[in-house]
Amino acid sequence: MVEPAAGHAETPLALTRRARRIHRLLAQRYPDAHCELDFTTPLELLVATVLSAQTTDVRVNQVTPALFARYPTAADYARADRAELEQLIQPTGFFRVKADTLVKLGAALVEEFAGEVPHRLEQLVKLPGVGRKTANVVLGNAFGIPGITVDTHFGRLSRRFGWTGSEDPVVVEADVASLFEKRDWTMLSHRVIFHGRRTCFARRPACGACPVAALCPSYGIGETDPVRAAKLVKGPAPDQAAPDQAAPEEPATSATEVIAGSAG
Numbered sequence: 043m044v045e046p047a048a049g050h051a052e053t054p055l056a057l058t059r060r061a062r063r064i065h066r067l068l069a070q071r072y073p074d075a076h077c078e079l080d081f082t083t084p085l086e087l088l089v090a091t092v093l094s095a096q097t098t099d100v101r102v103n104q105v106t107p108a109l110f111a112r113y114p115t116a117a118d119y120a121r122a123d124r125a126e127l128e129q130l131i132q133p134t135g136f137f138r139v140k141a142d143t144l145v146k147l148g149a150a151l152v153e154e155f156a157g158e159v160p161h162r163l164e165q166l167v168k169l170p171g172v173g174r175k176t177a178n179v180v181l182g183n184a185f186g187i188p189g190i191t192v193d194t195h196f197g198r199l200s201r202r203f204g205w206t207g208s209e210d211p212v213v214v215e216a217d218v219a220s221l222f223e224k225r226d227w228t229m230l231s232h233r234v235i236f237h238g239r240r241t242c243f244a245r246r247p248a249c250g251a252c253p254v255a256a257l258c259p260s261y262g263i264g265e266t267d268p269v270r271a272a273k274l275v276k277g278p279a280p281d282q283a284a285p286d287q288a289a290p291e292e293p294a295t296s297a298t299e300v301i302a303g304s305a306g
Contacts, residue, residue: 052204060257061205061221067253068233072240075232077183079103084159084184085151086110089119091176092143097134105133116157119148143171161185174212182228190215191231195238202242202260240276248274 052060069075078099081087086106093102109130113119119127128141147170151157159180160166166177178189190196192211196218200206206217222230241248247264250271255261265271 057204058221061203061218064203064254064257065222065226065230065233067257068237069229071253072233072236075229075236077179077232079179080106081184082110084161084180085116087184088147088159088172088176088180089113089144091179092147092171093131093134093140095140096136101134105131113148116148116151116159119144120152122148146170147172159184161187163189174215178215178231182231188224188227189231190219190227191235192218193235194244195235195242196231198244199234199238199242202247202258202263203254204259241274243274246274248272251275 077087079087079090079094080103081090089109090102090106093105112130113122113127122141122145124141124145127144128137131137131140131144134140150169151159155165161181161184163174163177163181166172166180167174175192178191181187182189182191192200192214197209197211197214200214200218201208205221206214208214208217218230219227237254241252243264247260248271249255249258249261249264250266250268251274252258252261252271265274
């Protein structure tokens, strides 16, 4: 059950309408939103997502070309030389834990799915290092099956938007899913994550340069001056109206935490 944001009590219908309007505005701001991990096969995306725990997509993309060339199949990961694998993925951090996960993941895929990545959520989440977040990334981007990816950005913005009051990723996923058509889940995830990475930052959101400021119950927690806010935005400078003229229509410190993160 989604709890109304403080001071912004809404009926379920009003919340749904506001949420969908926010999504439309984010679609206008980020028409090129997409999965920022480079991949060509479901296995590559699965591996890249596991490696992305506690590091950036940019760093993962620097590592994966050589990794994918060396280990093109699940069987290759299953029988990988541990030292060689660790060396290849070392720049992503916590490389020993991640190498162990990849070896076990490859073995599980070979033993249970003939080396292929399954395309059902209940099968994916049983794999080593794979939880709902990782599974939804793979389903939505490798198989075209709608899924909501609740990473740190998505969770933070969902709470700021008043779409959920929960810190539990599973609850966040369910709360947000209830507000949108299933066909929109994957692109919604991309657009919200893009916004979290480029504008609605954890520590100092650029409220004055935000396209959904007029619809956000958290407006004002960050920089509200349009000029100063625009300087905070990452990527091309936004060409947006002022907040009152909106268009109508962090890191784990232990190996245990990394395992939990990669299984998200």
